[in-house]
Amino acid sequence: MTRAIGDVILDVQNISLSFGGVKALTDISFDLREHEIRAIIGPNGAGKSSMLNCINGVYQPQQGSIALRGRTFRHMNSRQVAEMGVARTFQNLALFKGMSVLDNIMTGRNLRMKSNLLLQALRLGPAEREEIAHRQVVERIIDFLEIQPYRKTPVGKMPYGLQKRVDLGRALAMEPQVLLLDEPMAGMNVEEKQDMSRFILDVNDEFGTTIVLIEHDMGVVMDISDRVVVLDYGKKIGDGTPGEVRGNPDVIRAYLGVQH
Amino acid sequence: MLTTFPRLMRDHATQRPDAPALREKDFGIWQTLSWSQLAVLVRELAGGLAHAGLQRGQHLIVVGENRPRLYATMLAAQSLGAIPVPLYQDAVAGEFVFPIVNAGVAFAVVEDQEQVDKLLEIRPQCPALAHIWFDDPRGLRHCDEPGVASLDALVAAGRHFNAAHPAHVDTEVQRSRPEDVAAMFFTSGTTGHPKGVVHTHASLIDRARAGARFDKLTEREEVLAYLPLAWIGQNVFSYAQWLTCGYVVNCPESSATVGIDLKEVGPTYYFAPPRVFEALLTSVMIRMEDASAPKRWLFRRCMALARRVGPAGMDGQRLGLPDRLAYGLGNLLVYGPLRNTLGLSRVRVAYTAGEAIGPDLFTFYRSIGINLKQLYGSTETAVFVCLQPDHQARADTVGVPIDGVELKVGADGEVLVRSAGLLKGYYRNEAATAEVLSPDGWYRTGDAGFLDAQGHLKIIDRAKDVGRLVGGANDGAMFAPKYVENKLKFFPYIKEAVAFGDRREKVCAFINIDMEAVGHWAERRNLPYAGYTDLAQKPEVVELVRDCVEQVNADLAADATLAGSQVTRFLVLHKELDADDGELTRTRKVRRGFIGDRYQVLVDALYGGRASQYIETAVKFEDGRSGMVSADLRIADAKTFAAVRSAA
Numbered sequence: 061m062t063r064a065i066g067d068v069i070l071d072v073q074n075i076s077l078s079f080g081g082v083k084a085l086t087d088i089s090f091d092l093r094e095h096e097i098r099a100i101i102g103p104n105g106a107g108k109s110s111m112l113n114c115i116n117g118v119y120q121p122q123q124g125s126i127a128l129r130g131r132t133f134r135h136m137n138s139r140q141v142a143e144m145g146v147a148r149t150f151q152n153l154a155l156f157k158g159m160s161v162l163d164n165i166m167t168g169r170n171l172r173m174k175s176n177l178l179l180q181a182l183r184l185g186p187a188e189r190e191e192i193a194h195r196q197v198v199e200r201i202i203d204f205l206e207i208q209p210y211r212k213t214p215v216g217k218m219p220y221g222l223q224k225r226v227d228l229g230r231a232l233a234m235e236p237q238v239l240l241l242d243e244p245m246a247g248m249n250v251e252e253k254q255d256m257s258r259f260i261l262d263v264n265d266e267f268g269t270t271i272v273l274i275e276h277d278m279g280v281v282m283d284i285s286d287r288v289v290v291l292d293y294g295k296k297i298g299d300g301t302p303g304e305v306r307g308n309p310d311v312i313r314a315y316l317g318v319q320h
Numbered sequence: 321m322l323t324t325f326p327r328l329m330r331d332h333a334t335q336r337p338d339a340p341a342l343r344e345k346d347f348g349i350w351q352t353l354s355w356s357q358l359a360v361l362v363r364e365l366a367g368g369l370a371h372a373g374l375q376r377g378q379h380l381i382v383v384g385e386n387r388p389r390l391y392a393t394m395l396a397a398q399s400l401g402a403i404p405v406p407l408y409q410d411a412v413a414g415e416f417v418f419p420i421v422n423a424g425v426a427f428a429v430v431e432d433q434e435q436v437d438k439l440l441e442i443r444p445q446c447p448a449l450a451h452i453w454f455d456d457p458r459g460l461r462h463c464d465e466p467g468v469a470s471l472d473a474l475v476a477a478g479r480h481f482n483a484a485h486p487a488h489v490d491t492e493v494q495r496s497r498p499e500d501v502a503a504m505f506f507t508s509g510t511t512g513h514p515k516g517v518v519h520t521h522a523s524l525i526d527r528a529r530a531g532a533r534f535d536k537l538t539e540r541e542e543v544l545a546y547l548p549l550a551w552i553g554q555n556v557f558s559y560a561q562w563l564t565c566g567y568v569v570n571c572p573e574s575s576a577t578v579g580i581d582l583k584e585v586g587p588t589y590y591f592a593p594p595r596v597f598e599a600l601l602t603s604v605m606i607r608m609e610d611a612s613a614p615k616r617w618l619f620r621r622c623m624a625l626a627r628r629v630g631p632a633g634m635d636g637q638r639l640g641l642p643d644r645l646a647y648g649l650g651n652l653l654v655y656g657p658l659r660n661t662l663g664l665s666r667v668r669v670a671y672t673a674g675e676a677i678g679p680d681l682f683t684f685y686r687s688i689g690i691n692l693k694q695l696y697g698s699t700e701t702a703v704f705v706c707l708q709p710d711h712q713a714r715a716d717t718v719g720v721p722i723d724g725v726e727l728k729v730g731a732d733g734e735v736l737v738r739s740a741g742l743l744k745g746y747y748r749n750e751a752a753t754a755e756v757l758s759p760d761g762w763y764r765t766g767d768a769g770f771l772d773a774q775g776h777l778k779i780i781d782r783a784k785d786v787g788r789l790v791g792g793a794n795d796g797a798m799f800a801p802k803y804v805e806n807k808l809k810f811f812p813y814i815k816e817a818v819a820f821g822d823r824r825e826k827v828c829a830f831i832n833i834d835m836e837a838v839g840h841w842a843e844r845r846n847l848p849y850a851g852y853t854d855l856a857q858k859p860e861v862v863e864l865v866r867d868c869v870e871q872v873n874a875d876l877a878a879d880a881t882l883a884g885s886q887v888t889r890f891l892v893l894h895k896e897l898d899a900d901d902g903e904l905t906r907t908r909k910v911r912r913g914f915i916g917d918r919y920q921v922l923v924d925a926l927y928g929g930r931a932s933q934y935i936e937t938a939v940k941f942e943d944g945r946s947g948m949v950s951a952d953l954r955i956a957d958a959k960t961f962a963a964v965r966s967a968a
Contacts, residue, residue, distance in 0.1 A: 199347035209576040
């Protein structure tokens with residue numbers, strides 16, 4: 061692979077997050093380099109999704125800071141984060157089931173629509189030109205994800221594996237610099253996982269998008285990620301290349317347990 | 321007047337420069353390439369190929385789905401007097417080795433990464449293969465294998481070359497003569513290595529024109545190109561006839577969107593092998609089963625009417641006023657919308673060939689007002705030998721010999737053909753050429769058949785497959801395996817069938833169920849199943865298949881000559897027959913001998929009277945991995961019927 065891993069693009073420093081007395085994350089630090097695929101792994105309840113939610117502004121951590129391209133923020137809402145080029149997909153899909161694939165992906169263009177509601181409703185000149193430009197981007201994504209046969213199919217009628225692809229498509233429509241994927245392969249069969257892995261690698265390769273990925277399937281994680289962060293009970297217990305992480309005794313203990 | 325394909329293309333570009341030549345759906349929109357744009361593209365590609373060293377008489381392989389630039393590449397190769405060799409895009413890598421080595425191919429133009437990967441995989445076995453160009457750069461941006469480049473690069477190189485040598489391509493186009501070799505098609509071959517069928521510009525153009533005259537094709541036809549380029553049928557309908565008639569060829573977005581694209585394009589001239597028509601009908605029937613009761617009732621009533629009066633109407637007979645009115649109403653309520661749903665509402669002429677078509681299937685399409693006809697031909701005859709005239713289409717014949725065809729039936733029942741469209745020979749295989757081409761120009765088709773009283777050709781089976789039963793109740797009776805298999809396959813629940821019986825005392829069969837149709841049937845009955853293998857062995861499914869087999873037997877009993885071919889025992893196979901496992905040819909014909917050998921234990925169990933048989937089979941998956949499928953197969957008996965002697 062010829063893509064060059066660049067400088068640090070996202071720097072997470074000493075993040076702690078608690079809900080009342082429950083400590084979801086304790087003092088987590090890691091960084092993300094441009095163009096890399098970074099996996100976050102850990103057992104159920106380890107705090108992986110909470111971590112993603114902190115990064116894209118859904119949760120406000122009590123302590124610590126997150127810096128995106130040098131801009132530090134502690135209190136930012138998800139819209140502001142999205143405007144800074146961070147997109148995400150969801151573990152339990154958050155698509156509009158009754159809308160077509162095309163319209164769902166089009167919603168990902170929302171932040172980039174300039175014309176106001178009135179112009180759009182009346183289909184006046186500039187709004188129409190803008191719509192065509194957005195449609196072009198959406199069509200490229202449809203082509204990229206190979207979902208042409210379903211363009212006009214309501215998302216709710218599609219098989220789960222394809223819905224996951226649409227979810228990815230909508231995130232891509234934002235043309236993000238950083239893409240957060242929350243268990244993109246949960247509930248998929250082997251073939252669907254292979255397809256999804258290929259799409260993730262292609263996104264990374266073709267668009268140079270930096271990717272943070274939560275995944276349970278160790279085979280997939282080890283195959284496609286450049287570096288892996290391991291969480292357990294809200295604490296970071298490992299960080300490094302797949303090879304390093306695999307040999308880490310703490311990680312082995314968290315995943316396989318130890319004999320007492 | 322005889323000519324060559326590049327000259328035909330240039331004529332269109334001069335006479336109707338802005339008329340559309342090709343359309344391709346790209347990013348959701350149909351993009352048009354006019355004849356003049358095509359001419360420019362072809363000239364640039366030809367320049368690029370010349371620059372890379374492609375010379376007169378050399379071969380170039382083309383692998384991929386129907387893409388405008390692959391069509392342009394074939395024209396570019398022909399412009400230089402080189403010979404394009406389209407290969408099946410779904411073939412596994414190993415299958416490319418023989419054609420490439422056989423013809424010493426150094427140049428390849430392919431669609432995408434998938435094909436590039438396959439060629440790179442076999443490169444060590446094909447040292448001559450120096451250049452590979454790809455149309456779609458996706459996933460290949462960082463490919464630095466020597467000799468692999470994009471078609472864009474080839475076009476750019478061509479521009480430079482043409483600027484430096486402005487006359488080269490044009491001179492080469494003028495140098496080509498009609499009797500020069502135009503293309504080579506590898507026949508999938510049910511045994512041994514494939515054979516390269518060599519055709520000249522003259523032979524292809526002669527037949528393309530004869531077919532066009534027969535059906536009065538014009539430049540206003542719309543055609544959807546969705547079958548493999550390597551198959552001569554596709555090549556004639558969307559290349560040879562495209563260039564002779566000058567109509568528009570539409571390339572679908574991908575193989576998965578063909579159904580949608582068919583509807584959007586609304587072709588006027590349509591060609592499909594029976595399996596495509598069968599799949600279309602199956603999808604309609606499945607959707608009808610799910611429709612509400614009033615709709616189902618309406619559909620049943622209208623289809624009953626269509627079956628009764630539709631075919632007569634298509635045959636040009638005058639219907640009585642009540643029938644005309646009722647059919648008109650049916651057309652408004654059911655047939656018209658159905659044709660539209662199928663994407664066939666503008667079809668003026670539709671053909672099916674390649675395999676025999678089930679009579680009910682054939683009648684279904686004709687009865688709803690689609691002018692579906694059959695034709696007879698093969699790769700070696702450049703397709704057009706026999707065609708059915710409008711109003712004379714029959715399910716059991718394949719039409720009359722058309723313009724320029726002489727046809728006779730040999731002493732052993734084999735059909736012999738002589739025409740200007742015959743192959744020049746098999747490539748570097750004089751023995752095989754001599755076997756099929758007699759010195760006085762007759763081609764042995766290998767099909768057993770006869771001309772009926774109306775002069776229509778009727779094909780029974782492959783001449784070498786027609787066998788005899790030996791011993792038992794029907795000693796000496798004729799056994800036509802394909803005839804039996806086709807009857808079985810007409811049931812929507814049965815996808816493939818393989819009949820055994822030659823030199824045996826009775827007929828037995830392997831059945832492949834149609835996963836979609838039977839799966840749906842099972843779901844409606846709340847019958848749980850885990851996959852194909854599990855579903856195939858459900859007692860209910862075996863019963864379902866038994867019903868089908870017994871209906872076929874009843875039907876066969878009515879035919880005195882084939883009454884002995886009734887299926888006495890059968891089993892439902894544990895895996896779907898697949899071309900990747902060598903069980904089907906790439907055109908999806910069953911390789912009976914191979915299957916018989918591979919599943920010898922099952923054949924023995926059928927004839928040995930066993931009630932079940934355990935089997936384990938290695939299978940190859942699409943991604944190249946292999947695995948095992950095992951099952952304990954039930955073997956069932958089917959009722960047979962006494963032959964009905966016709967009164968005459």
